[in-house]
């Protein structure tokens with residue numbers, strides 16, 4: 522008898538990469554999604570940044586996750602017939618003397634190799650970095666899966682979960698705070714981005730000075746992103762717009778006219794690591810979420826963990842297993 526199907530709740534980045542990965546592993550699934558209106562994945566710039574924060578911190582698990590992510594998005598791009606992955610670099614200016622000293626000390630100790638390509642008088646070039654076109658991925662996947670009947674539009678009611686025979690996996694992003702994993706202590710951080718018509722930027726270089734400008738081929742650029750921990754609304758604000766425009770002006774020396782402003786919520790676990798695995802008290806429930814601001818890097822790794830678990834019973838990596846979150 523075939524194993525009962527997986528039901529994936531949510532078609533953001535987490536649900537999309539999970540569904541595609543299960544399909545590659547020959548595992549059957551269905552999906553329900555409430556619409557992309559509130560999906561963080563439609564707001565995200567899709568950047569993978571290997572070194573982040575004021576103290577130049579090497580992104581957690583970057584060395585293992587980078588090749589896996591690169592291969593996975595390349596395979597998705599071939600399968601869906603849309604370009605997804607752009608290899609880039611990030612030119613980041615430091616804003617204080619302390620930032621410069623920290624970077625130089627870390628470079629001298631070799632702890633950021635091979636992710637810093639150059640350090641000069643005012644800035645550093647970080648890379649390789651990448652950008653994944655999330656709207657293109659989500660749109661192509663939705664078209665295919667709506668067409669073949671595997672994705673249905675609607676809001677899953679968690680109280681009806683007993684009616685489903687297989688595993689139900691929560692990929693609902695910020696809505697996971699209201700579902701069966703609500704006790705995990707998740708927090709949100711509101712983020713906003715602008716889109717603007719900006720010509721003359723090098724296509725392969727993200728400019729970064731507190732906030733960043735991401736050039737998009739075709740004379741558009743994305744400017745982002747704000748972080749407002751604890752704010753729960755997704756309304757664009759004047760304050761965020763002004764902050765982002767000020768950075769853009771500083772980075773380009775030009776006044777910038779935005780064409781759109783978007784806001785979304787990032788979901789994070791208390792230890793800021795992603796969350797995957799089965800509910801400790803209700804094992805027919807699972808989760809693949811809390812991608813924070815690094816969803817693009819981690820989603821393929823989390824999806825592979827689920828595929829291996831469902832195929833062979835393999836344990837989830839304890840560092841990201843939901844069981845770690847104090848049940």
Ligand SMILES: Cc1cc2nc3c(=O)[nH]c(=O)nc-3n(C[C@H](O)[C@H](O)[C@H](O)COP(=O)(O)OP(=O)(O)OC[C@H]3O[C@@H](n4cnc5c(N)ncnc54)[C@H](O)[C@@H]3O)c2cc1C
Pocket residue numbers: 530531532533534535536553554555556557558559560561562563564565566567568569675676677678692693694695696711712713714745746747784785786787809810811812813814815816817818
């Ligand atoms: C401004 C901003 C910039 C960002 N930039 C980057 C970046 O450059 N790089 C990066 O890696 N990450 C970035 N992120 C983070 C990234 O957006 C997230 O890590 C990732 O998109 C989260 O994906 P998700 O699938 O978990 O959630 P979402 O994308 O929020 O998707 C959840 C889906 O579930 C659906 N849903 C919810 N509840 C239900 C229900 N009960 N039934 C059915 N469907 C439901 C929703 O409708 C939605 O479609 C950024 C985030 C923000 C806000």
